[in-house]
Amino acid sequence: MSGATGRAIGAILTLAIFSTSAIAQNDLIKIGVLTDMSSLYADNGGQGSVVAAQMAVDDFNRKVLGRSVQVVTGDHQNKADVGSAITRRWLENEGVEAILDVPNSAVALAVQGITRDKKKLFLATGAATSRLTGDECSPTGIHWTYDTxxxxxxxxxxxxxxxxxxxxxxxxxxxxxxxxxxxxxxxxxxxxxxxxxxxxxxxxxxxxxxxxxxxxxxxxxxxxxxxxxxxxxxxxxxxxxxxxxxxxxxxxxxxxxxxxxxxxxxxxxxxxxxxxxYWDLNDETRAWSRRFIEKTGKVPTMIHAGTYGAVMHYLKAVEAAGTLDGPTVSAKMHEMPVNDFMTKNGRIREDGRLVRDxxxxxxxxxxxxxxxxxxxxxxxxxxxxxxxxxxxxxxxxxxxxx
The missing domain is CATH 3.40.50.2300 (Response regulator)
Structure with missing residues (x-):
């Protein structure tokens, strides 16, 4: 075999491997948990939010629209520029469809701006500022858990x-x-x-x-x-x-x-x-919380419970809409009532606020x-x-x- 032939075969094999890898990546639906992994909000969100998101994916049988769902994680370090850089990388290069948590209001406002422009979902389960449904509201932003x-x-x-x-x-x-x-x-x-x-x-x-x-x-x-x-x-x-x-x-x-x-x-x-x-509010909250405690050894916060609920509602909306298109999925999430162990008969208003007790x-x-x-x-x-x-x-x- 000549050197030229060998190089040609090598190039074909490389292309085949790359194509297979690309197909595998395209088969994944990625959800990004952007959180504080090491500083003052790590116990309230952090690794617990990652666990909660994965619990929802597992409970949804890990697939939607025939594709596997993967949870990816980023640490924003409580810096808006770091959070923005991770958000852009996820949305532009890594195929992330929805971002959750973000327990820092300054970072969350930056993320909301980027996801609004990119027409991707931002489910703010950890941020508090009420500006997310006020002057900074977004058609693809949903403020899930609580606010100021x-x-x-x-x-x-x-x-x-x-x-x-x-x-x-x-x-x-x-x-x-x-x-x-x-x-x-x-x-x-x-x-x-x-x-x-x-x-x-x-x-x-x-x-x-x-x-x-x-x-x-x-x-x-x-x-x-x-x-x-x-x-x-x-x-x-x-x-x-x-x-x-x-x-x-x-x-x-x-x-x-x-x-x-x-x-x-x-x-x-x-x-x-x-x-x-509150984990001990009723039988449903206790049942979910015991599962969380078994996995983490820690008591779940409202951010953890909210992250589970938001991921589950998002996956249900994707399935019902039959697409990953951000504005379409967001509209479906607004249309569907929210009912889970944390929220009863919740509804998402046109400003993106989930209204619950x-x-x-x-x-x-x-x-x-x-x-x-x-x-x-x-x-x-x-x-x-x-x-x-x-x-x-x-x-x-x-x-x-x-």
Whole structure:
């Protein structure tokens, strides 16, 4: 065999291998979980969100439209530029059809912009900012689990009804903190309360002493923590060390059960919070949560439960629509009611907001807790129509004008 012939055969074999690989890649439907794998939101989303997404894929028999479904993972490192780069690579080069989680509002807003332009699905199961269904809404963006408006409505209203009149805000200095504080201020003003001070802190702050001393000197009835994850945990711990909680009430505006687990009931007892999910709410939530706990050894957060539900609803919509086209699948998701262990008779509005019931909880004392992860006492169920911002008030350009 001549050298030329050998080279020709080699080229044909290489092309065949490449073609086979390309076909294999095209046979996959990829779902991307873009999350925080190593920093302050890792326990609330992180690997747990990946597990939850995979559980939904497995429960859907791992295929839709005759093609295998694959979950891919990215760590946005809480940086909008990193999250944007991963999103573009996934959508432009790696065939990812839908992106989920994104527990950082600044990153989520960047992802929403890119997916809007690319006409791909963004299912925000971990982000909080209500701008995702307001001025930054998208025809292919669905805000799934909770938002700053709903959290502020539940917690701030409840504490105001207990007689709190003056408030001081300790807020994370990025999109989440700003929006959570803004939404809460409206509730406080509407209930006759007054904000007597506010301070912003950098994300991932190890030392809250100067911020807490400002809050303490304000003598406000309530110190509202408009931050989450590791920042929330550090602020609560240090407030206890300074003795602040003996004189003033702490209000967590975005609290996850993983935060309570890290704090321990001795530190967190009495805290009131709003949530879209609690593992021990009923038989259905317990059954799913036990499966999750078996796989992870950790109690599921509302982000984990929401990620499972969003993936399942997406796959059902793809199957019903018979296509992967982003706008078509999004329209089908809006059309179909959401019913699972977490959400009953949920509906996705034209601004992309999934409307579902929210819950108000009080953290139990160590004496009240009877078994592992027995952390919350249900105080009230807040109907979805009351919990979430009225459709006409968000400023979403997709909302039909009267």
């Amino acid at each position: 408006y709903a959290l502020s409505q539940g917690t701030t209203k409840a504490i105001s009804r207990l007689g709190a009149k003056t408030w001081f805000f300790l807020s994370a200095d990025y999109a989440l903190g700003s929006q959570l504080e803004a939404d809460s201020r409206k509730v406080i003003e509407a209930t006759g309360g007054k904000v007597v001070g506010a301070v912003k802190h950098p994300v991932n702050t190890p030392d809250f002493s100067s911020f807490l001393l400002q809050a303490q000197s304000s003598k406000a009835d309530v110190i509202a923590l408009a931050d989450s994850g590791g920042d929330f945990i550090n602020a609560v711990k240090q407030a206890g060390e300074f003795g602040i909680t003996q004189q003033q009430k702490l209000a967590g505006l975005i609290v996850f059960i993983a935060d309570i687990h890290s704090l321990g009931l001795q530190s967190a007892q009495g805290l009131m919070l709003s949530s879209a999910f 929210m819950y108000l909880f009080r953290v139990k004392s160590p004496e009240e807790s009877k078994y592992k992860f027995d952390y919350y006492k249900l105080l009230a169920t807040i109907p979805g129509e009351e919990a979430f911002r009225p459709l006409k008030e968000g400023g979403c350009s997709l909302v039909t004008k009267p």
